[in-house]
Amino acid sequence: xxxxxxxxxxxxxxxxxxxxxxxxxxxxxxxxxxxxxxxxxxxxxxxxxxxxxxxxxxxxxxxxxxxxxxxxxxxxxxxxxxxxxxxxxxxxxxxxxxxxxxxxxxxxxxxxxxxxxxxxxxxxxxxxxxxxxxxxxxxxxxxxxxxxxxxxxxxxxxxxxxxxxxxxxxxxxxxxxxxxxxxxxxxxxxxxxxxxxxxxxxxxxxxxxxxxxxxxxxxxxxxxxxxxxxxxxxxxxxxxxxxxxxxxxxxxxxxxxxxxxxxxxxxxxxxxxxxxxxxxxxxxxxxxxxxxxxxxxxxxxxxxxxxxxxxxxxxxxxxxxxxxxxxxxxxxxxxxxxxxxxxxxxxxxxxxxxxxxxxxxxxxxxxxxxxxxxxxxxxxxxxxxxxxxxxxxxxxxxx
Numbered sequence: 001x002x003x004x005x006x007x008x009x010x011x012x013x014x015x016x017x018x019x020x021x022x023x024x025x026x027x028x029x030x031x032x033x034x035x036x037x038x039x040x041x042x043x044x045x046x047x048x049x050x051x052x053x054x055x056x057x058x059x060x061x062x063x064x065x066x067x068x069x070x071x072x073x074x075x076x077x078x079x080x081x082x083x084x085x086x087x088x089x090x091x092x093x094x095x096x097x098x099x100x101x102x103x104x105x106x107x108x109x110x111x112x113x114x115x116x117x118x119x120x121x122x123x124x125x126x127x128x129x130x131x132x133x134x135x136x137x138x139x140x141x142x143x144x145x146x147x148x149x150x151x152x153x154x155x156x157x158x159x160x161x162x163x164x165x166x167x168x169x170x171x172x173x174x175x176x177x178x179x180x181x182x183x184x185x186x187x188x189x190x191x192x193x194x195x196x197x198x199x200x201x202x203x204x205x206x207x208x209x210x211x212x213x214x215x216x217x218x219x220x221x222x223x224x225x226x227x228x229x230x231x232x233x234x235x236x237x238x239x240x241x242x243x244x245x246x247x248x249x250x251x252x253x254x255x256x257x258x259x260x261x262x263x264x265x266x267x268x269x270x271x272x273x274x275x276x277x278x279x280x281x282x283x284x285x286x287x288x289x290x291x292x293x294x295x296x297x298x299x300x301x302x303x304x305x306x307x308x309x310x311x312x313x314x315x316x317x318x319x320x321x322x323x324x325x326x327x328x329x330x331x332x333x334x335x336x337x338x339x340x341x342x343x344x345x346x347x348x349x350x351x352x353x354x355x356x357x358x359x360x361x362x363x364x365x366x367x368x369x370x371x372x373x374x375x376x377x378x379x380x381x382x383x384x385x386x387x388x389x390x391x392x393x394x395x396x397x398x399x
Contacts, residue, residue: 019145021173024153057109059347066340077117082177084111089170136269219345226353260312268317281321287314289377
């Protein structure tokens, strides 16, 4: 007998391993470029391109994978993505040319898609009155992988080397692939549906103003998170932390938001089932915006850490609410494409935001970047209020 709870647990584990595998490589890619691939000049540029090019490729290809998932199933997309990414990590071990490394990073982005396929599968195969809770739980999978992955990556690269750490990442994502192959079940799937073109999918998505607004809000939310990514460590130093402790204390600040997400996201999912996900999304955006603005006023590292955690408690409601709202306003046979378009929006933001954040940090005091960030989130909350998501009905795909 099909059990949505068992499926949720299995998919949570798969997304956790997939997210951890990716973030394991984050701490040592610049070191890998320098020590293993011989990059000595413009190392920062090479590192930035190595990160950004993967997100760009993923954003561009996501609608294609979403179209395939709605035609052939989300489980096949999990299997395809998991095994393909494992191969990409294993191949990195043999790379000695930096340009070939960039090629592999492009393919890593092109072959991604595990997480949106998993979310779409959970959204479609969970009873509607439990979907908010389930999507809140799924949000903790990526958060947990994001917290644990860099720590594991730092330890593994230190113990066995940067090159060998990519093999370790490959083994971790291989676990995610095997989980999808052996344990994931998919029901409520119509294989007789006609596959549409990407152009038709984008046209349909933009015609649904509520869905288009959700994509914009998801992009803005991700942009706000990644805008601060290159600046947090510098801000920690400006708050008086000595350089020898900056890495550790910056890591704690980074983890504070992830820990808050682990604690709060499932609760926001439950609250959303009761009061409506548009209200949860509004509260999350407004609380996140105010939390960012308050970080302008901090004068010590301790205050900063506490505010980051408090900000995380509110912001934890944003992504589960966006995902649940997508479920509410889209047909089940469009869901893979809907979540893939959502991934495109967030991946474009992930690519652009650190670059813009770095530029802003060089032009104005970092404190003011927090204010800009807060205004961005509050503006998103105001935009949301204009849509009244709770009153929207699922549109017909033929409309």
